[in-house]
Amino acid sequence: MEMTGAEITIRCLHEEGVEYIFGYPGGAVLHIYDALFQQDKVKHILVRHEQAAVHAADGYARSSDKVGVALVTSGPGLTNAVTGIATAYLDSIPMVVISGQVPTFAIGEDAFQEVDAVGITRPCVKHNFLVKDVKDIAATIKKAFYLANSGRPGPVLVDIPKDISAQKTTFSYPATINIRSYQPPGRGDSQQIMQAVQLLLTAKRPMIYAGGGVVLSGASAQLTELVRLLGAPCTNTLMGLGGFPANDTKFVGMLGMHGTYEANMAMQHCDVLVAIGARFDDRVIGNVEHFAQVPRKIIHIDIDPSSIAKRVKVDVPIVGDLKLVLDELLSVLRAGTQKPDVAGLADWWRQIEEWRVTGGGLRYKNSSEIIKPQFVIETLHRLTGGDAFVTSDVGQHQMWAAQYYKFNHPRRWINSGGLGTMGFGLPAAMGVQLKHPGATVACVTGEGSIQMNIQELSTCKQYHLPIKVLSLNNGYLGMVRQWQEFFHGNRFSESYMDALPDFVKVAEAYGHVGIRIDNPADVEPAMKEAFARKNDLVFMDFRTDPTENVFPMVPGGKGLSEVVLSEDL
Numbered sequence: 001m002e003m004t005g006a007e008i009t010i011r012c013l014h015e016e017g018v019e020y021i022f023g024y025p026g027g028a029v030l031h032i033y034d035a036l037f038q039q040d041k042v043k044h045i046l047v048r049h050e051q052a053a054v055h056a057a058d059g060y061a062r063s064s065d066k067v068g069v070a071l072v073t074s075g076p077g078l079t080n081a082v083t084g085i086a087t088a089y090l091d092s093i094p095m096v097v098i099s100g101q102v103p104t105f106a107i108g109e110d111a112f113q114e115v116d117a118v119g120i121t122r123p124c125v126k127h128n129f130l131v132k133d134v135k136d137i138a139a140t141i142k143k144a145f146y147l148a149n150s151g152r153p154g155p156v157l158v159d160i161p162k163d164i165s166a167q168k169t170t171f172s173y174p175a176t177i178n179i180r181s182y183q184p185p186g187r188g189d190s191q192q193i194m195q196a197v198q199l200l201l202t203a204k205r206p207m208i209y210a211g212g213g214v215v216l217s218g219a220s221a222q223l224t225e226l227v228r229l230l231g232a233p234c235t236n237t238l239m240g241l242g243g244f245p246a247n248d249t250k251f252v253g254m255l256g257m258h259g260t261y262e263a264n265m266a267m268q269h270c271d272v273l274v275a276i277g278a279r280f281d282d283r284v285i286g287n288v289e290h291f292a293q294v295p296r297k298i299i300h301i302d303i304d305p306s307s308i309a310k311r312v313k314v315d316v317p318i319v320g321d322l323k324l325v326l327d328e329l330l331s332v333l334r335a336g337t338q339k340p341d342v343a344g345l346a347d348w349w350r351q352i353e354e355w356r357v358t359g360g361g362l363r364y365k366n367s368s369e370i371i372k373p374q375f376v377i378e379t380l381h382r383l384t385g386g387d388a389f390v391t392s393d394v395g396q397h398q399m400w401a402a403q404y405y406k407f408n409h410p411r412r413w414i415n416s417g418g419l420g421t422m423g424f425g426l427p428a429a430m431g432v433q434l435k436h437p438g439a440t441v442a443c444v445t446g447e448g449s450i451q452m453n454i455q456e457l458s459t460c461k462q463y464h465l466p467i468k469v470l471s472l473n474n475g476y477l478g479m480v481r482q483w484q485e486f487f488h489g490n491r492f493s494e495s496y497m498d499a500l501p502d503f504v505k506v507a508e509a510y511g512h513v514g515i516r517i518d519n520p521a522d523v524e525p526a527m528k529e530a531f532a533r534k535n536d537l538v539f540m541d542f543r544t545d546p547t548e549n550v551f552p553m554v555p556g557g558k559g560l561s562e563v564v565l566s567e568d569l
Contacts, residue, residue, distance in 0.1 A: 005134040005165040006031035009098065012141040014041045015173045018069050020060060020434055022053040026073025027113065028100025031165040045463060048455040050077050052427035054084025054097060059428030060435045061093050062414045063389055065218065067149050068095040074102055075113030083421060085155050086124040090418025091239060092216060094153035096144045103163040104132060117159040126154030134167040142177045151184030152304040153216055185303055188320030195316045196299045197332045199272050204344030206232040207270035212239030213277015213302060213322055215410040222326035223276060229333055231345050233352055235263040237278050239417040242407035252352060256284040257554045258399045261359025262352050264560040274299040277322050280311040288312065290559025301325050359565060362403050371520050373397060373472040373544045377404035379523050380442060380470065383531060388440040389414060389432045393425035393449030396478035399550045401444040423452030430456060433465045447473040447500055457510035460537050468530050469539045471503060474546040482549045507539035516541045
């Protein structure tokens with residue numbers, strides 16, 4: 001049966017099991033939207049901005065093991081989507097973005113709403129395609145999904161000219177795909193795995209450092225078993241939170257710029273460090289030269305060979321799928337007679353406990369007069385039992401959410417790590433809520449970030465998404481203000497929000513419930529009321545302390561042991 005390129009596109013999405021596609025129509029994709037209209041298997045979610053479409057697809061993917069899908073038109077539709085694409089790229093999120101393009105005969109002629117989609121997105125996609133023949137659509141979309149969700153995941157762009165979407169051909173969707181030049185790693189090298197086991201069993205001060213790769217590969221159970229078998233401390237990166245349960249006694253907290261003192265000191269002073277699905281980025285290890293001052297053996301497990309030894313020297317590199325590598329590593333550990341160095345571990349844990357005391361844990365000076373943002377997050381954790389999906393925007397509120405909401409399960413913490421994209425939280429929460437309709441979804445944001453995609457409150461109303469928005473409103477671009485306080489002599493250049501809207505009225509104007517909370521005593525009652533409204537989006541505007549800073553903090557360019565623990569508490 002002959003079908004148009006647009007019909008083939010939608011049929012391919014159905015074949016891939018796509019449930020939702022997030023998008024915004026325009027001239028170059030009208031044939032595709034017409035094909036969407038004529039079927040009911042793939043549901044379309046109409047956002048109010050293309051950036052939000054990609055963020056929503058991103059949130060959908062992060063909270064599940066599915067590929068997120070977005071659809072945008074040519075020109076400004078595509079350029080609006082680039083921020084979302086780059087966000088997914090830096091955090092390795094599987095996504096297929098379909099963009100419309102001007103007709104093939106007009107490409108290169110500066111036609112109306114024409115941009116070079118392939119050229120613009122090349123630096124921030126795993127791969128991209130420009131379809132030039134209707135007969136190639138099915139195979140191209142099959143390749144796109146395969147590339148997006150295999151190896152190190154990432155976004156893939158498929159650019160379809162308008163005339164190609166209108167032309168007809170016989171539909172045939174490939175059952176499998178083989179790309180000769182792309183063969184993602186599977187099992188790790190057994191000899192290197194044996195080397196890693198030997199190092200770990202002879203270590204006196206082992207340390208396990210796990211990142212977002214653990215979550216993406218579904219290897220949380222294997223990581224947990226490894227930590228418990230070895231008796232070693234475990235730390236998670238910002239992207240890895242939930243990959244190891246935060247309530248486990250072996251968890252020493254998040255590491256890095258705003259990580260715990262004990263996690264950072266253990267990273268710096270261990271004798272064997274195993275990095276699992278993490279990339280030693282600047283926000284994690286600080287100054288590379290400082291990190292290299294203390295000799296240690298490093299085992300690095302990652303599916304992407306380009307990530308290994310990119311920033312630090314590695315002694316045992318293991319390239320492979322984390323789940324498969326950890327399965328084999330665990331098999332070797334279980335089968336062997338050698339056990340971890342119990343005496344060495346006891347001394348190591350004594351040292352870690354000393355660091356815990358020195359660091360003082362996560363702490364802040366609570367108040368009965370003004371709302372402390374940390375208190376809001378602690379209350380959120382207590383009232384939800386740690387069982388919510390939590391999305392965040394970027395800034396101080398993001399760090400407080402990471403520090404004070406204890407994640408015991410993977411795929412519950414949804415945030416923009418690598419790109420640090422303000423405006424991510426609300427549209428990401430939409431994708432999460434659609435994927436998990438009965439779940440509690442909380443979006444932690446700030447008065448600056450929320451305004452970057454606040455128009456998506458309209459989308460939430462249209463699709464009845466009962467997200468709970470917690471805005472930690474301190475009247476500042478908080479993290480910018482914090483850095484200006486510390487490093488720019490309190491010169492708060494353009495970080496003060498001087499004309500904020502009444503967020504309660506804004507929420508109500510979109511048809512939602514708005515609550516303003518000014519007093520600490522009202523934080524819990526307001527949150528209880530919000531969560532009792534199971535079918536409503538509730539926007540909670542918490543007026544928080546404008547002077548509060550995020551601690552601990554490793555200043556830019558400093559090493560992990562040069563951490564600033566707190567102001568005078």
